[in-house]
Amino acid sequence: MNEVIVELEERSYPIFVGNGLLKTIDGLIGEHLAGRSVCIVTDSNLKERFLPDVERSLSRCARAVHRCVFPAGEASKRLSTIEAICREAVRAGLDRNSVFVALGGGVCGDMTGFAASVYMRGTRFIQIPTSLLAMVDSSVGGKTGVDLPEGKNLVGAFFQPEAVVIDTAFLETLPKRELSCGYAELIKTAVILDETLFAFLEADAGALLPHPAPAQTIEAVSRCCTLKAGVVAADEKESSQRAILNYGHTFGHAIEAVTGYTKVEHGEAVAIGMSVAARLAVSLGFISRETAERQDALLRAFALPVTVPEGCSAEAVLQAMGADKKNSNGKLKLILPERIGKAGIHTDVPREMILNAIRERSAQ
Amino acid sequence: MNEVIVELEERSYPIFVGNGLLKTIDGLIGEHLAGRSVCIVTDSNLKERFLPDVERSLSRCARAVHRCVFPAGEASKRLSTIEAICREAVRAGLDRNSVFVALGGGVCGDMTGFAASVYMRGTRFIQIPTSLLAMVDSSVGGKTGVDLPEGKNLVGAFFQPEAVVIDTAFLETLPKRELSCGYAELIKTAVILDETLFAFLEADAGALLPHPAPAQTIEAVSRCCTLKAGVVAADEKESSQRAILNYGHTFGHAIEAVTGYTKVEHGEAVAIGMSVAARLAVSLGFISRETAERQDALLRAFALPVTVPEGCSAEAVLQAMGADKKNSNGKLKLILPERIGKAGIHTDVPREMILNAIRERSAQ
Incomplete structure (x- = not known):
């Protein structure tokens, strides 16, 4: 088992990464639950599969264990579900x-964390991510929340959790498409922060997909969490450098919005967004075409798309980007790679160049 | 004009208290608005009366001024309104x-502050309270939020505001019942913290109600804000002593819940709650019957009720108290006076004594 510490002064917390941790979870997080009531929040898909085991484990240390189950899917990620969770609580x-315990993917973690942060103006929160994306993304950084139309x-x-327990055994149950989506986040982290992780993913793609080998998976996930933790520790509330973690996301969110959040998975949208951002970086002279292609090749090796879907016009994507909350005083903030392992924040990219980059990566 | 500073390190902020401040508000808070977009949140009752003036003043310093109007009343204080405000934003x-600017009473301030705290995971917030209760209660302490059924x-x-502008001229427009409700909060603060303020209110009741005289009102409001600011500075998130500010509120909230939030105003419920709490303190031997009666006499001087309304049984009130978020690990937390100017927190009061105190203050 690896342990990654997210250093945030009095809000510091550990991420435990291992295979089969669920069986001994009370040993890992028991101190946070002793004498307390716990509400496990999970979705309708996971209820049958994992909830009974987790309930049994947590019952060994908590005073009482309750459950709150919401309908699986991004459509649940709304304030109305937060209200339902709080009413249940x-x-x-x-x-x-x-203590609220999130047992699920990114939607579950984001919502449970937000519910824990607002319930009675702030309680406690532990995460047990079940998807790869949630393991490497929502588990580090304390970004919680819901969508608006x-x-x-x-x-x-x-809102930071008290602890995160990553059991990579969950990944054996994931559909391949969902696993790929998680790797988009690992590849993103490698591109902006660490060429070593990038090379590791290039070399070990076969051991990670479609069937994740425990040792390599623990290594990749821990490495990604450590990298992200370093960025978050330096800039918890995204006043500056933390924004580089949004690489691929500004374009990605816009593509999801334009396609109505149905056609393209979040991880896929981020992959496409990275491909667009890399082409923009090429046209601005930051990176070579070969570097952009090396990135796209790794994305493809993890079965991720690198072209903007049909019916998604460059103008519509750019307009949707305008509503992204990462913008500052009306200026579009873009994260662009400067080499494999490094990225920068740019706010003055000409509109026409952005449109061209989107068009360049659009399906013909 | 008085200026009270709420000392909370990097979250410190000023409260400006004066008569007619609205006219020069841009001079007071202009630095917080310069170059920024502003959304004034207000309710349907205040829209006609005050909104145009405030819009005009803020337009002199902000980049753009928007408005968001919600239906007046406690029924609006729900997550669905937070969603509506955020969508509008x-x-x-x-x-x-x-910057979100709350122009209104407690409901408006609580909701606007909460919306500002969650919109894009946190923006800025300025309060312009228009009711006495909002001036002395929601303006100090950063408690924001909404109700559940x-x-x-x-x-x-x-979530702390950047600044609070209290223009006591608003009070001239308030109905007497609403003004009384605000004084419940001042009397509460005096009972738990400051016999001098208590004596001031006893002596000057005639100058404060029904028509508030500017000088005495500014004095009373500033004094109350200063006292509350001292408590909040020592314990921002209510881990210990801040809880004394809930004097009268645990009983009060329960009475509101049992009467369905329609019959009794919040300030009235707090007044009744204080009367019940004082009787409980008498039966526990903390204060004399004379002290309890001195408190009740001041509440009555400000036209506040001191008896539990008909149809509100002691058992129902006690049960509703169990759902109050100020409880800790299932134990009921009660704030009880120890003399005029001092109160303590108690968690081991026998159930039967609580029931008797409620019964003692019940209408026959």
Whole structure:
């Protein structure tokens, strides 16, 4: 088992990464639950599969274990679900000292964390991510929240968990497409922060997909969490450098919005977004065409798309980018690679060049 | 004009208290608005009366001024309104550097502060309270939030404003009942913290109600804000002593819940709650019957009720108290006076004594 510490002063917390951790979870997080009421929040898909085991484990240390199940899917990621979770928590008698446990993917983690941050103006929160994307993305950084019809993650809070337990055994149950989506996040992290991780992913793609080998998976996931933790520790609330973690996301969110959040998975949209951003970096002279192609080749090796889907016009994508919350005083903020392992923040890219980069990566 | 500073390190902020401040508001808060987009949140009652003036003033310093109007009343204080405010803000193009301005009473301030705290995971917030209760209560302490059907303020955040502008001229427009409700909060603060303020209110009741005289009002409001600021500075997130500010509120919230939030105003419920709490303190031997009666006499001098309304049984009130978020690990937390000017926190009061105190203050 690896342990990654996210260093945030009094909000520091450990991420435990291992295979089969669920069996001994009470040993890892028991101290956070002793004498407290716990509400496990999970979705309708995971309820049958994993909930009974987790309930059994947590019952060994918590005072009482309740459950709250919401319908699986991004459509649930709304304030109305936060209200439903909080109402359920009131009915279960949870107070300010209680603990919310997120058992699920990114949607579950983002919502449970947000619910924990606002329930009685702030309780506690532990994450047990079940998807690869949630393991490497939502588990580090404390970004929680929900969507609005106008865009994703527009309402939320920065709220750090007490601990994160990553059991890579969950990945054996994931459909290949979902696993690929998680790797988009690992590849993104490698491109902006670490050529070593990038090379590791190039060399070991076969051991990670479609069937994740435990040793390599633990290594890749821990490395990615460590890298992200370093960025978050230096800039918790994204006043500056943390924004580089949004590489691929500004374009990606816009593509998801334009396609109505149905056709393209989040990880796929980020992959396409990275491909567009890399082409923009090429046209601005930051990186060579070969570097952009090396990135796209790795994305493809993990079965990720690198072209903007049909019916998604460059103009519509650019317009949707305008509503992204990462913008500052009306200026579009773009994260662009400067080499494999390094990225920068740019706010003055000409509109026409952005449109051209989107067009260049559009399906013909 | 008085200026009270709420000392919270990097979250410190000023409260400006004066008569007619609205006219020069841009001079007071202009630095917080310069170059930023502003969204004034107000309710349907205040829209006609005050909004145009405030819009005009803020337009002199902000980059753009938008408005968001919600239906007046506690029924609006729900997550669905937070969603409506945030959606409106997205449509108006507000970003993370924008400022939400609450122009209204407690409901408006609590909701606008909460919306500002969650919009894009945190923006900025300025308060212009128009009711006495909002001036002395919601303006200090950063408690923001909304209700659930299960109880009041069960969802929210601790979020401090950048500044608060208290224009006591607003009070001239208030109905007497609403003004009385505000004084419940001043009397509460005096009972738990300051016999001098208590004596001032006893002596000057005639100058404060029904027509508030500017000089005495500014004095009373500033004094109350200063006292509350001292408590909040020592314990921002209510881990210990801040809880004394809930004097009268645990009983009060329960009475509001049992009467369905329609019959009794919040300030009236707090007044009744204080009367019940004082009787409980008498039966526990903390204060004399004379002290309890001195408190009740001051509440009555400000036209506040001191008896539990008909149809509100002691058992129902006690049960509703169990859902209050100020409880800790299932124990009921009660704030009880120890003399005029001092209160303590108690968690081991026998159930039967609580029931008797409620019965003692019940209408026959």
